[in-house]
Amino acid sequence: MERREALKNLGFGSMALFTSTVFFGALQGCSSAAELDWKPVYLSPEEASQLGKVCEGIMPKTSTPGAIEAGVPSHLDSALANIYRNREAEYFKRGLNVFVANFNANQEVSFDKATTEQMTEAINSYFDKYEADKDILRNYRAEFRKEGEKDDVFVETYFVTNVVDSTIWSYFSSELVGKEVMAYDPIPGKYEGCIPYEPGQKAWSNV
Template sequence: MNRRDAIKNVALLLGSAISASTLAALDGCTSSAPKNYALQAPETKSTLAEIAETIIPETGTPGAKAAKVDDFIVTMMNDCYEQKDQQILLDGLKKIDEASNKQYKKAFVDLTAEQKTAVLTEIDKERVAYNKRENKGKDDPTHYFQFIKELTLLGYFTSEPGATKALRYVAVPGKFEGCIPYKKGDKAWAM
């Protein structure tokens, strides 16, 4: 099984956490897709790293930065998404900085962890409202924060730190066991 198939399988396991647009993008993955070099800019990657770390912070397990989720997002956007989607993400990063400047008079990367969480919480509320609106058309673009959240989750839980430290991991599963006792606080299983 190659990495692309493994990512699709994990995406299916995450269920509603991954949208149809992200699953469709996985079918179009190719390293020959036109690259958007603005995604690879240091300031873009820095902002993506801070956003991902805010979504999955380091706690008793490594966070999104340790899993290099920013590199994953850039690679996925460049290899699997159309240019219009890449531009939506880049424009969204500008909107996040605008929201940070409006509320705190600082760029997102310069905020405290609590301020970053507050900014992203408001943006996530906006994303939910955008996805629930009544006059939504099937050709409407995906909300930029949808891309960021989904790729953060996908990148983290398919990374070595995410699969082995945040989840329980068995490299070679043994026999099928239909009933495994669950203890409160147990980690979910990785594949």
């Protein structure tokens, strides 16, 4: 299944289950993340590289560009520095570190050596767990509204749910995807509120 076809059937919920095993399975790639070729402003170079690997596991390169090629990791790093509230940027950063540590502890390969497909499977496992036990996200949302120090379970849940949502948003907001993957018309003309949409037609870009 093509990435766009998988996305067409996907619905999102705020800070909830943004995806499913079927979705990520449809997006699997087989290559590992590229070397870091940009300068992070919030994350350390190592964390930025790790984030890139996770993002590529969410939106891997297929017949269309992957998250790294679309500049998603650098976009998210900039958002952490300039848009996220301080405490939530810290949740994301801590959650990334917990995610990597748990990957190394629970997977057959180390995080650094994992392929994109293995990263996809690891992310899937979290959403399988969230779907099987609804209390995980219910308790997470309740804890999110409280002040005070957060434990590793909380920040990892924040990272996993947030990075999926943010990666998809950033990917489809990127100039590369907006102009080369989606239907793009820089001078769209008059507004038409209801036009035919043919099967297989590209979704319109918002770039």
